[in-house]
Amino acid sequence: EVQLVQSGPEVKKPGESLKISCKGSGYSFTNYWIGWVRQMPGKGLEWMGIIYPGDSDTRYSPSFQGQVTISADKSNSTAYLQWSSLKASDTAMYYCARRGPVDYIGGSYYYSGLDVWGQGTTVTVSS
Amino acid sequence: SYELTQPVSVSVALGQTARITCGRNNIGSKNVHWYQQKPGQAPVRVIYRDNNRPSGIPERFSGSNSGNTATLTISRAQAGDEADYYCQVWDSSTHNYVFGTGTKVTVL
Numbered sequence: 298e299v300q301l302v303q304s305g306p307e308v309k310k311p312g313e314s315l316k317i318s319c320k321g322s323g324y325s326f327t328n329y330w331i332g333w334v335r336q337m338p339g340k341g342l343e344w345m346g347i348i349y350p351g352d353s354d355t356r357y358s359p360s361f362q363g364q365v366t367i368s369a370d371k372s373n374s375t376a377y378l379q380w381s382s383l384k385a386s387d388t389a390m391y392y393c394a395r396r397g398p399v400d401y402i403g404g405s406y407y408y409s410g411l412d413v414w415g416q417g418t419t420v421t422v423s424s
Numbered sequence: 425s426y427e428l429t430q431p432v433s434v435s436v437a438l439g440q441t442a443r444i445t446c447g448r449n450n451i452g453s454k455n456v457h458w459y460q461q462k463p464g465q466a467p468v469r470v471i472y473r474d475n476n477r478p479s480g481i482p483e484r485f486s487g488s489n490s491g492n493t494a495t496l497t498i499s500r501a502q503a504g505d506e507a508d509y510y511c512q513v514w515d516s517s518t519h520n521y522v523f524g525t526g527t528k529v530t531v532l
């Protein structure tokens with residue numbers, strides 16, 4: 298079974314650092330991009346960025362560039378999202394998700410969306 | 425940058441048809457994906473590439489995409505379809521996904 302399993306809930310103080318994880322299983326981890334999505338309390342889904350574990354190619358949403366770091370350890374089939382100095386406004390649920398296959402047909406790319414999601418990691422930042 | 429506009433809420437009578445729109449200039453040129461999120465749960469993909477259903481998703485869910493509007497249609501709506509729904513596209517210029525603003529579907 299293809300799965301993404303995320304690390305447990307976190308409670309931190311402003312200014313602290315944090316690294317949460319997303320472990321893939323049941324598929325070739327290095328061959329699929331892994332993205333991160335933020336959902337603040339009572340709000341919608343926000344795209345943060347994406348990493349290709351095969352070569353660690355990483356792209357960030359402009360809204361999150363410089364605010365977080367996305368990384369991956371292919372030997373452990375695990376992707377990470379980290380903060381160097383948390384703020385109260387980082388309080389949210391964070392999801393990792395696998396980008397599904399991309400097909401190249403007749404000169405065009407066909408994307409599949411995010412086909413597998415982790416269960417989410419709650420991050421609470423409060424003094 | 426991309427913005428995908430969805431209605432805040434849609435109400436549908438039990439057994440009737442709900443239509444959720446996702447608007448953006450020339451969205452018809454993009455692959456649109458749709459996600460369902462029930463309270464306290466992770467999102468689930470219900471439509472990909474405009475009109476494809478993943479395995480396990482009921483045939484009651486369908487999608488279309490043309491011009492400036494993509495649409496998710498829920499036929500014969502059930503109480504279990506109550507959820508938030510999000511559209512999404514891939515912005516190849518920035519190598520990032522963009523989510524719609526989200527629509528809360530209520531089954532009356």
